[in-house]
Amino acid sequence: MALRESFHQNFGTFSTEPTQGTPGSEYFPPPPYAVSDHGGQPVQRIWNIPTISEDEAQQAFLEYASSKCCYSSNPAKEMVFNDLQGFSAYRYQLETFTESRSFEWRTKPFTGRTEVPIVDMIAVSPWNVPVAIPMMFQNNTKEFMLPNTSSVKECSVCMASGKIPCKRCGGNTKERCHWCEGRGVFASDTCHHCSGTGSLTTLCKACSGLGMLNCDDCKGRGLLLTYHALVVKWKNNIFEYVAHQKDDFPAKLFQAVTGQKLFVDEQDMVYPITNFPDNSINSASRNAVESHRAQFMSTSWILRQKQMIEHIPLTRVEYSWHSKSYSFYVYGNERKVHTEDYPQKCCCTII
Template sequence: MNTMTEGHAMFAPPVAEHASPSAPPAGMFDIMPGYEGTVAGGGTVDFFHLPCLLNQSPSLHLDLNNHTGNTARDAFSLYVSSKCCYSSAPAKDGVIVNMESFNTYRYRLETFTESRSTEWSHEPYNGQPVDAYVQQPPGPWDLPAKAPTFFVDGEQKMKVPYTSSMKPCHDCFGNGRKPCKDCAGSGNKMCWVCNGSGFRHGGDRCHHCSGRGRENCAHCYGHGSKECTTCRGKQQLLVFICLTVKWTNNCDNYVVEQSSGLQVSNLSQVSGKELFRDSQYLVYPVMGFPDPTVVQAAQRLVGDHQSKFSRTSRILQQRQTIELIPITKVTYTWKGKTYVYFVYGNEFKVSTNDYPATCCCSVM
């Protein structure tokens, strides 16, 4: 697992500053020093901007391996067998007459970021410590969070120390219970068997309500009120500022255009042969790669990521890779006609738009 070095701590964002502090909603929440802009529903902390860095080009070794005839045929047969409406005859009896390679490159840039936001929150009071105003609360970026696993999304929530206070529940006004909506607080409802008359057909007394014409409300058990779901009957709430830390892997891909006829969207489902991998705090754009469009894409994406994400979060790590994705266009004949299918990726995925032996069926 990758970890941040000590040298990166100098980039910790400062505490957010707000030109005009906003008051907490409905007067329920206090204004905490350093958290004047925090509201119920969330508020984002202001962040820093990191400088872009220049790079040195890596050396690359290219190994162009194509799909073989046997590989292509086996992949095609497996693909056909997975389709309930496809006859296996073309895959078995078709004759491969041509195989063309359209290998392409995929450049991928991942920027792993950490963002922090705060919002007022609450929970039923069960004797938790109340520490508001005991001392200045720490800033959002001063609180330690769990060590992240790089390039894996995650989230952590925590109470900000010295922001917790006790308040009467705003939902039940400190009563701990709320009127039952099902019976309008009466605790009973009209008997559905006798429609409130107390008698059934023939003048017999209704056994369901014992002749009362009404029955206890099943939702509040005849009490006319229900436990408040906000304070869970405790009458009091612990109100505090909640810090949410999010780790996000932001990923962008660039695939070099190829003329095989295979849709580029298909390539998102497969992997290729990894030619280059570079992972560090801030990566340098790739230079000197044989395909100039990859170099251009790397320069553009690295600049975009470092500019975009340094304004909204803290960059923890970046990773860039270049893959060679094998694409083979297979032309075959069956019953005197010519057809085409594609085999692509390390997974030997198959795509075809003109399979010659299909039937119509429906799944019930």
């Protein structure tokens, strides 16, 4: 992975600038990144806020009413439009794809040769082991057995026999009496179902009457292979922020819809956005980039970053029905509807 380099990009709408990461104590530190300044900010453009038409709003309202079993479609069909207002709603998202490495002890049943070199530990940096990077921005985990770290030992659970007593019958080969739960006593008297033995006459189904089962730890082998594993974890860390102008619209509803992508920036290391028209997006970008670098660079390798801004359509529709005023919102590319005062509902009884 090449070192991070300074870069200068002019998107025609807004610019990005470098932010210094916060250093810290590093665990299995990756190579340091070189982040430097780049050129000035490009000139901003004028942003237009799109609104939907009355026909589109009415169609969305009709589909909304049809999706509710207790809502009449009459208000959506007979509504009289008073006003349509478009509002700015922007979603900023930062994805930071990281790789972390650690050494962990592993054990598994030994099925190979009985002679394996015994080495306590080898002095090797986990970052010196070449590992292919999987698909970007998707969580993944892989493990690799390190050479010259394995040893064979007897399984302590079964004392190297490969067998353990059957838990169901306790090793006596017979089915445990379910009436007295194997105690031999039922209601303070000797259990007449098992004659006080705690076992029935039928053979145990779990062990086929053998009284022993293969050991789960060594799978009946009696030997365990212990080794040092390199555990490589890839994680896509996501920061998301939505800026919108209407306090009476629940922000959580934006999670279920998509918007129009205004800006996508994917680099080894992105720079914060600086002159987007909504300053809260600029602040969110700066905080997210600085937070991710401070959080992940001390223990992980930041392989790639991607930031995106979406414009999410949000239109407030004010209308009248039967001489009373109402309102609803249409939001997202999916034209979903949100309203808290639908004018005509019926009472449904489900039999």
